[in-house]
Amino acid sequence: MPPRKIPKEDFVAQVVRDIVRKRGYVDTQRELRYLVEKRLKKFDLGFAISSGRAKKIALNIPEIRIKAKTKKSPKMKQINKCPACEAKIKKLYGTNLLNKRIHIGYACKKCGFSTDLSSVVPMRYMFVWKS
Numbered sequence: 656m657p658p659r660k661i662p663k664e665d666f667v668a669q670v671v672r673d674i675v676r677k678r679g680y681v682d683t684q685r686e687l688r689y690l691v692e693k694r695l696k697k698f699d700l701g702f703a704i705s706s707g708r709a710k711k712i713a714l715n716i717p718e719i720r721i722k723a724k725t726k727k728s729p730k731m732k733q734i735n736k737c738p739a740c741e742a743k744i745k746k747l748y749g750t751n752l753l754n755k756r757i758h759i760g761y762a763c764k765k766c767g768f769s770t771d772l773s774s775v776v777p778m779r780y781m782f783v784w785k786s
């Protein structure tokens with residue numbers, strides 16, 4: 656096996672851009688990693704990438720929108736960071752029947768992730784090309 660090499664960030668970004676643009680979207684983080692790594696290996700067989708790194712790079716590409724599918728979590732959970740992109744997350748407030756301000760969910764300004772309090776666990780990510 657050739658030695659494992661870490662491809663440069665801007666190079667990976669080009670590959671990610673190209674893949675998502677041509678396909679329109681990529682369904683999961685795992686698939687993104689698979690497609691990116693396959694392409695990288697055409698340039699150098701030693702190139703490898705983790706799915707977390709591929710996702711982070713995709714997040715910084717303005718033409719790519721990341722959608723996070725969430726799973727219902729039985730407990731209310733306090734979160735400070737966006738589970739999709741790790742930016743600081745904003746609490747959403749609403750009013751209840753007694754006109755009291757209550758915390759109803761979370762929203763991220765950076766990637767658009769939002770959730771109510773019952774579903775804060777991201778299940779899978781989708782990478783969508785903004786056309």
Ligand SMILES: [Zn+2]
Nearest residue numbers: 737740763766
């Ligand atoms: Zn976010």
